[in-house]
Amino acid sequence: GQQVMQIPQYQHVQEGEDFTTYCNSSTTLSNIQWYKQRPGGHPVFLIQLVKSGEVKKQKRLTFQFGEAKKNSSLHITATQTTDVGTYFCAGLAAGNKLTFGGGTRVLVKP
Amino acid sequence: NAGVTQTPKFQVLKTGQSMTLQCAQDMNHEYMSWYRQDPGMGLRLIHYSVGAGITDQGEVPNGYNVSRSTTEDFPLRLLSAAPSQTSVYFCASSGPGAWGTQYFGPGTRLLVL
Numbered sequence: 001g002q003q004v005m006q007i008p009q010y011q012h013v014q015e016g017e018d019f020t021t022y023c024n025s026s027t028t029l030s031n032i033q034w035y036k037q038r039p040g041g042h043p044v045f046l047i048q049l050v051k052s053g054e055v056k057k058q059k060r061l062t063f064q065f066g067e068a069k070k071n072s073s074l075h076i077t078a079t080q081t082t083d084v085g086t087y088f089c090a091g092l093a094a095g096n097k098l099t100f101g102g103g104t105r106v107l108v109k110p
Numbered sequence: 111n112a113g114v115t116q117t118p119k120f121q122v123l124k125t126g127q128s129m130t131l132q133c134a135q136d137m138n139h140e141y142m143s144w145y146r147q148d149p150g151m152g153l154r155l156i157h158y159s160v161g162a163g164i165t166d167q168g169e170v171p172n173g174y175n176v177s178r179s180t181t182e183d184f185p186l187r188l189l190s191a192a193p194s195q196t197s198v199y200f201c202a203s204s205g206p207g208a209w210g211t212q213y214f215g216p217g218t219r220l221l222v223l
Contacts, residue, residue: 100153
């Protein structure tokens, strides 16, 4: 079945630095969604990417969908303590259900 | 709007006990889903529903039952709890489309002893 992998599983970041988390699917996707879950909270939708090569920005967050629509990335610039949490990607392939990756847990060192 | 609500927030069960996790949404979404979250494994789909009276299995359905008698409610039943069902359970609704933006409830943390 469809698999979605995220790397790294953990990311320790110094406050003010940039980092990127990656999402890879075993199958071509119709779209990919990103969610953020704060510690002790529930996942909250961030964005959806649909087009090949699409890039979307939300303030310091940049989301990219690969040309082959099998991978995606989330890049955060100038990390802040408010960025702490787990970031999940979720991929939808034609005829399948939404499949979540294992998440990247982000810890910020002040 | 309250969005998606779940009860209880926490529950401790003994092996073999049964219970129902409640989920309700007030967004008039047709689609609702149940996920479980375990460390390092992301969110795995248990069951989902595309409308009242229609349910289907997800990735990890064994040990769980669901029904959907109304648009608003989508309860998850554990018939005979097992320690392997210790997890955090999230209910979500979505619309339009079954696999559009997922709106998650606050979750139920379940411990099975």
